[in-house]
Amino acid sequence: MKMKLYCFGESGNAYKVALALALTDTPWQPVFVDFFNGETRQAAFRTLNPMGEVPVLDTGTRILTQSGVILTEIAAMTGKLGGSGPAQQAEILRWLFWDNHKLSTQIGTCRFLSNFLPPEKRPEGVIPFLQGRLKAAYAVLDAHLSGRDWIVGDGPSIADLSCCGYLYYPEPFGFTRADWPHIDRWLDRIAALPGWKRPYALMPGNPSDRA
Amino acid sequence: MKMKLYCFGESGNAYKVALALALTDTPWQPVFVDFFNGETRQAAFRTLNPMGEVPVLDTGTRILTQSGVILTEIAAMTGKLGGSGPAQQAEILRWLFWDNHKLSTQIGTCRFLSNFLPPEKRPEGVIPFLQGRLKAAYAVLDAHLSGRDWIVGDGPSIADLSCCGYLYYPEPFGFTRADWPHIDRWLDRIAALPGWKRPYALMPGNPSDRA
Numbered sequence: 001m002k003m004k005l006y007c008f009g010e011s012g013n014a015y016k017v018a019l020a021l022a023l024t025d026t027p028w029q030p031v032f033v034d035f036f037n038g039e040t041r042q043a044a045f046r047t048l049n050p051m052g053e054v055p056v057l058d059t060g061t062r063i064l065t066q067s068g069v070i071l072t073e074i075a076a077m078t079g080k081l082g083g084s085g086p087a088q089q090a091e092i093l094r095w096l097f098w099d100n101h102k103l104s105t106q107i108g109t110c111r112f113l114s115n116f117l118p119p120e121k122r123p124e125g126v127i128p129f130l131q132g133r134l135k136a137a138y139a140v141l142d143a144h145l146s147g148r149d150w151i152v153g154d155g156p157s158i159a160d161l162s163c164c165g166y167l168y169y170p171e172p173f174g175f176t177r178a179d180w181p182h183i184d185r186w187l188d189r190i191a192a193l194p195g196w197k198r199p200y201a202l203m204p205g206n207p208s209d210r211a
Numbered sequence: 212m213k214m215k216l217y218c219f220g221e222s223g224n225a226y227k228v229a230l231a232l233a234l235t236d237t238p239w240q241p242v243f244v245d246f247f248n249g250e251t252r253q254a255a256f257r258t259l260n261p262m263g264e265v266p267v268l269d270t271g272t273r274i275l276t277q278s279g280v281i282l283t284e285i286a287a288m289t290g291k292l293g294g295s296g297p298a299q300q301a302e303i304l305r306w307l308f309w310d311n312h313k314l315s316t317q318i319g320t321c322r323f324l325s326n327f328l329p330p331e332k333r334p335e336g337v338i339p340f341l342q343g344r345l346k347a348a349y350a351v352l353d354a355h356l357s358g359r360d361w362i363v364g365d366g367p368s369i370a371d372l373s374c375c376g377y378l379y380y381p382e383p384f385g386f387t388r389a390d391w392p393h394i395d396r397w398l399d400r401i402a403a404l405p406g407w408k409r410p411y412a413l414m415p416g417n418p419s420d421r422a
């Protein structure tokens with residue numbers, strides 16, 4: 001049976017999971033969630049996930065939510081992308097938390113405000129504030145990648161997939177790859193992995209659907 | 212040997228860890244980090260933690276960072292506050308990620324801007340925006356606690372300690388306990404646990420030091 005991933009193309013948090021499924025050759029199918037028409041606020045979705053968010057992964061036996069948890073479970077189920085040994089696993093978990101705390105959360109909001117809200121609805125001052133905070137986060141990641149190919153250990157892991165989740169999207173939110181050369185080359189390395197696809201090629205739904 | 216927790220009183224993320232150490236009877240001592248004079252941006256601190264954040268826990272054999280990781284390790288080391296069995300552990304991890312993604316990150320910023328920046332330096336519009344996002348997060352937590360005493364299972368866990376980290380502070384940031392009755396009673400339950408102390412009683416440094 002294929003796993004079901006509740007997702008939509010614009011969600012970088014869902015993309016992290018879709019990438020992990022694709023790169024581990026796990027059979028899966030997307031279930032489109034109509035976020036932009038309010039589906040995640042409706043009762044049926046809240047029953048599936050009271051936190052009101054994608055991604056949600058239905059493994060057939062369990063309903064999993066929060067990308068950090070789902071990525072950890074995919075690594076455990078497949079024996080891939082999870083690092084080797086307890087020290088690497090702890091280091092992977094550290095970067096998953098950092099991403100949730102400092103990177104993806106802020107990008108998700110900044111990207112939404114910058115691209116998916118009409119200009120007259122954008123709250124004054126919030127986008128530049130978030131971009132300032134993000135600059136500090138990009139600097140931490142770029143410095144970490146300056147001496148290594150992958151975030152943890154000698155190969156790709158779910159730490160890479162978590163941190164890259166929002167960085168391949170074409171819509172502008174203040175991140176320019178050329179400004180961060182080590183991040184830039186790391187994104188090329190991830191994109192060269194067998195099975196890698198861009199977000200809108202991997203999940204249903206994209207901005208042109210609403211154009 | 213006592214574990215060393217690099218921390219300062221105003222950090223709710225450090226408070227989560229200090230609480231976990233206190234509630235598990237783990238011998239520890241605080242190491243004051245002078246955040247408000249820029250210590251976390253200095254080279255010596257960045258060598259300790261390139262992410263430039265407290266908390267940092269020196270266990271004697273390992274340097275741990277990210278509150279979610281440290282809490283998980285304290286539960287593993289002490290056999291306390293970690294839930295029982297894989298299903299509860301996964302559910303605890305889910306709430307740790309949710310807290311990092313939706314609750315503590317936003318409160319930390321909102322609280323800093325509201326209380327520790329001079330009014331003329333506060334970026335226009337950001338505080339009300341963050342308060343709006345936080346209201347949605349409080350609603351998720353309050354609803355979850357409406358039918359249960361603890362976030363996961365039948366007793367306190369590191370999921371409770373993570374989510375409560377910023378909610379006992381006296382400085383206002385838009386959170387009023389009376390508005391969220393289930394959160395309110397849950398905070399009373401945590402505060403009744405043997406060893407519980409308020410943030411400024413558990414860690415060095417508080418706003419009156421800079422008054």
